[in-house]
Amino acid sequence: MATSPEPPHNPDAFDYAASGRRVFDIEAEALVAVAARLDGAFSAACRLMLAASGRVVCTGMGKSGHVARKIAATLASTGTPAFYVHPGEAGHGDLGMITDADVVLALSYSGESDEVAMLLPGLKRQGNKLISMTGRAGSTLARAADVHLDVSVPIEACPLHLAPTSSTTASLAMGDALAVALLEARGFTADDFARSHPAGALGRRLLLHxxxxxxxxxxxxxxxxxxxxxxxxxxxxxxxxxxxxxxxxxxxxxxxxxxxxxxxxxxxxxxxxxxxxxxxxxxxxxxxxxxxxxxxxxxxxxxxxxxxxxxxxxxxxxxxxxxxxxxxxxxxxxx
Known part of the structure; x- marks a missing residue:
């Protein structure tokens, strides 16, 4: 069992900056590894989202849920209608928020999240296209998906290899990559962006006459x-x-x-x-x-x-x- 590292005898002498740089180095290597694996599956995911007559519904539990929320927000602000559904709440009625015209993007690094797995039969029965984002290609979620996006990383930046760090960064970057690819494919412009951000600085700059x-x-x-x-x-x-x-x-x-x-x-x-x-x-x-x-x-x-x-x-x-x-x-x- 992994044990916590010994705390420094003198916290004032601890090299905090070196520890921080180590995290950046590990996560940067993780992003390079994930980027090298972008292939036809990424293109297929983009095409599914672009062709959807409904919205992109993002879901995930825990840290994956936080990442899914951010991806939904980024997609929605860049021309791809999207929203987040909590998988736990979906099992208690919120599944009704998802229509058969929607594409579902489900995040779970293990690919075995019980709350997400519980939604799969209902989504399949309804005919939703499913895109999974996991760190295990052989997981339950990955095998159930129409398209699987591999966000596996060599190691987490957490020295205990427990806290999601490199893996959440990789998932966030994959979400950004999807949003930007779709933005470019749609011909989404700065004016379009401003219309979805009327209260922001860019909205004021681009919409005010x-x-x-x-x-x-x-x-x-x-x-x-x-x-x-x-x-x-x-x-x-x-x-x-x-x-x-x-x-x-x-x-x-x-x-x-x-x-x-x-x-x-x-x-x-x-x-x-x-x-x-x-x-x-x-x-x-x-x-x-x-x-x-x-x-x-x-x-x-x-x-x-x-x-x-x-x-x-x-x-x-x-x-x-x-x-x-x-x-x-x-x-x-x-x-």
Whole structure:
């Protein structure tokens, strides 16, 4: 019987980093070994999942159950509908969650988990395709499966060879390999990923449009070309975006832009009288703009590239329809 290693006489002198590196080395070797065995069975598993008119149902007990949950979550977020069913609960009614259109992915490193084995007759009777992921090709689960994925590892990283370590890492990697292969086969895109992660940072970056966060109507700073610099300054102060648009007051066509930076330059210019100088004499003509249909992340990219803190939003005819600045992007958590 394996016994626990003697604890170090002086825990403060124990080489914890060396112990950690040993785990990484063992698990890295395990992954290389499993990757070398990827063959037609892996492709067959992918085809079964891709062809399923239902979902991929992942199941497993103990540590295998935790891995199965993660695989289900990864599959679901990358375009393959999937969910986890606890095999113990399945034997008490949750088996009804699995339809005959579903493919079942069952994990058990020994391949002999009683709770998983108990489900096999019902799944076979219902006609479900079964993919097993085990460390023993001759196990009950492996022999019952339509496709078996071998995740056996030479040794566990646990020095007692008891705690699932290398084996769970190998199973996780196999699940990731399945998810990514299916993602690529489906032509799944970053936009597709964002749609299943609307609350995440990527979802905000890929789904949020300029129109969702820009200031509109009376909140957009604007003055006519004949306004004085001081009148433009009042508008900038009231609207608090650090800039004002200069427009043709007849049709709102954008003529130029005046910013806080332009104001500082005007104050340094002795020829500029804030009360008498017209804003069109000192404005920036042909400023950077963006259309309201663009993604908010595009505005962030423009601001970063050109070292500016605000953008005017125009329509296809060049009419002013909105404005936003870096603070709007920060509030929306785009940057």
């Amino acid at each position: 300029i129109a969702d966060i820009m200031h509109v109507g009376a909140d957009v700073p604007r003055v006519g070309a004949q306004a004085s610099v001081s009148e433009a300054l009042v508008e900038m102060t009231h609207k608090r975006l650090g800039m004002t648009a200069i427009v043709d007051l007849v049709d709102d066509r954008l003529l130029g832009l005046y910013t806080d930076g332009d104001l500082r330059r005007s104050l340094d210019d002795e020829q500029v009288d804030l009360r008498t100088t017209r804003i069109d004499e000192v404005m920036t003509r042909n400023p950077r703009t963006i259309e309201q249909g663009a993604l908010a992340v595009e505005a962030a990219r423009l601001m970063e590239t050109h070292k500016i803190s605000g953008l005017l939003v125009v329509d296809a005819e060049g009419r002013l329809v909105g404005a936003l600045n870096i603070h709007d992007l920060l509030r929306a958590r785009v940057v």
